[in-house]
Amino acid sequence: KTRQMPSENVANMFYRNGIGGVEYAGMIRKMAAINLYIRGLNPHNIQQGDSLARYDPSKDAGSKSVIIANPPFGAEKDQPAYPNVWEDYPKGDTTTLFVKLMFDLLNQQGRCAVVISEGLLTWNSGDAVSLRKLLLNEANLRAVISLPQGVFVSKSGQGAKTSILYFEKGQPTDFVWFYKIENDGFSMGTNRKAIANGQIPELLEIFKEVKQGKKPQDTKHSFCISKEQIETLDPRIAERIKNEVSEKTKEKNIKKREKLVEELDKKLAGKKISKELYDEKLRQFDNIIEGQIDNEVAKAIEKAHSYHFNLQNYRSSLSDEQIKDWQETLKGVEIKNGSKIEKRYQELQKADPKIALQILASFDTKNALQMDIAREYLSKLDKKVLEKDEKLQKIEEVLRKGFQYPDVPLSEILECYENKITIDEDKKYKQITVSNTGDVKLREIKLGSEIGTKNQVLVDLSQGNLLIYSRLGLHTGAIGLIPESLDGAVVTVDMPVFRYKAIEVNPKYVALVVQNQKFVDKVIEQNPTGAAQTRFHEDKFLQLQIPLPPLEIQNEIVEKIEKQKQIIEGAEKIEEGFLLNFPNIQEQKTVELGNKEFFDIVGGGTPSKSNKDYWDGNIPWVSPKDMKDFYISDAEDHISENAINKSSTNLIEEGTVLVVVRSGILKHTLPVAINIKPVTINQDLKAIKARKDFINKFIAYYLISIQDHILSKARSGPTVEGIGLEILHSISIPHLSLETQRQIVEKLDKQMQALEGVRLLKSEAEKRIEEILAGVWGE
16 A cells, blocks of 8 residues: 655654654653754644643643653652642652552553663552553553663663653553564673674564554563463462452451340340341351452452563473474373463362373473463372372473573672772771672771781772672671671771673572572582681682573562561561560569479480481480470481480470570570470580479570579670579579469460561561572472
């Protein structure tokens, strides 16, 4: 078809009024106006101001057919000035507001291409989630194009990681095309120079197909994701939500139900109602609660939908070879149940191996969620079941390999940072230390004249993130990122410093991985003997390899771990501030723990380490490192019955008071616990058991309440050497009636339950971090 040229009048109107824009900065507005003038367009159409504040829905809504924009990221938010842009979401980030503004400005079938901060693809705030849902349902989101880190440069260095969204208003999305640009044809940095093998020509060719509604073939940088995938909530999350909401709602209504039962019982006893009506009233109450549960579950599940546009996360990491192996293995298996993944997931949980294979055969090998569900299911299967079914065993192997990221030597990620200075004797310097938990902290501030080594490295964080480790302590995990608070500090030569190279890597991700025990094990492998004495030098360090997923996945891993760390930090603050509110006891009568008429005190021991039979049992052997909780049911080490018979340790029956009497942790706290199953203890613990007149848990609570007094007796200098038997025997326990003790224990149990809940939260968060990092290493 030949295109009909517009009339002269229409063309003139277009050049006069058809193209315009809004620019906040005066100088940039002038440059844009000159640009329009050179092209024969009306320069007066470039207005100066805030486009969010200038928007007037009465005349601007639906007024544009094409919008091309690169709004400012992190622009100053002035919500009172934007009442017409995002009225329902007063907490809207400016990036979100700009994209919503563009959507509102477009007419039906209008098109928009906008550069966005990549965070908008995944932010969990209500406004960002709602905007992504809007773009899926009320626009055809045709493309998400990922740009390289460094395309935009800020005053502080590398700018934000960005993507381009392209959408057409009016029709819902069918599929979204994702394209990742690693080379845009120019070098990264402030002075960008042309380089070979740029991807822009390929991008534009594929984009032509996408605009016509065609799905291009998958390549390394290009693939399509269906709207259904983006809208699908992980059925495991949905299941957890249902269980949690159901439990909370029932718990909230327990007292109401008890009160109803009490009223109905009275009426039934007084023959005011029949047994049939009694049952009907209870049934009606339960139905109302079930209805409440259904409503609350629906709300919670809707809230859990995030509609992420981080499209790489929807695509499995299986290679072409692994996909081929999967398909070959399941060739000939009848595909069962082509329904939605939620139903297939539910059926998979209760399926026998034959049916499970049929369900798994229906899974899409390119779908990350489906493959993760398959991997989780297969990893939990009993090994005997796997061994009996060759096909199940084979696809389990395929998936296990498919979740491993490529190993990359640290030399490709890091380079030695050298910023040596000579210490000025008259200046004060911050000095750095690295703990084995990866905390990089201020060791002390010293005058230059007090610092022995005059040649040191100066930390300058304006040059980017810096990683540091201790040559003597790397095998214990002494490695981490230098925080902003230590900018300007100095570092000795025994703590090498590294700068990140300009590749797609999240510095926090690298720090988390190298702090992990898996990496520490690699270090120890390099120094199999004398690790504590051997300095680990930079050349060896840079040869070590770590798994390196795509940047988007690195960011997601960091985000997940930081959320868990926030939980841990919050729990630790509660733990530190926790005080057992032991009641003020007026009773003057006391009994010392050394009184054998009332108490037994038993010590522990360590079976011979050389006898493997001793350490091949299932009886917990508790040491100070296991005394983290008030209730002890297990330990890191276990011994056999033979070990008890042949060593100085003893089997401690459940319900006994366990106290740490010798350990470095006694500088801060006195660990006291109750064992809720039989255990053995090492020589650093004592077990206290009441013979008469006392409740063991009352003793434990009382010891915790006076721990400062006990520790003050044990202190000698800056450290605590231990609590000797003389001190332990001299501790006086109030001699109260058993009924009074029970009342006190009942009250304190509630306080301890609250603390144990916090500790459980912390423990679960620590486990989750380990699980996330184990997944990174392919486990």
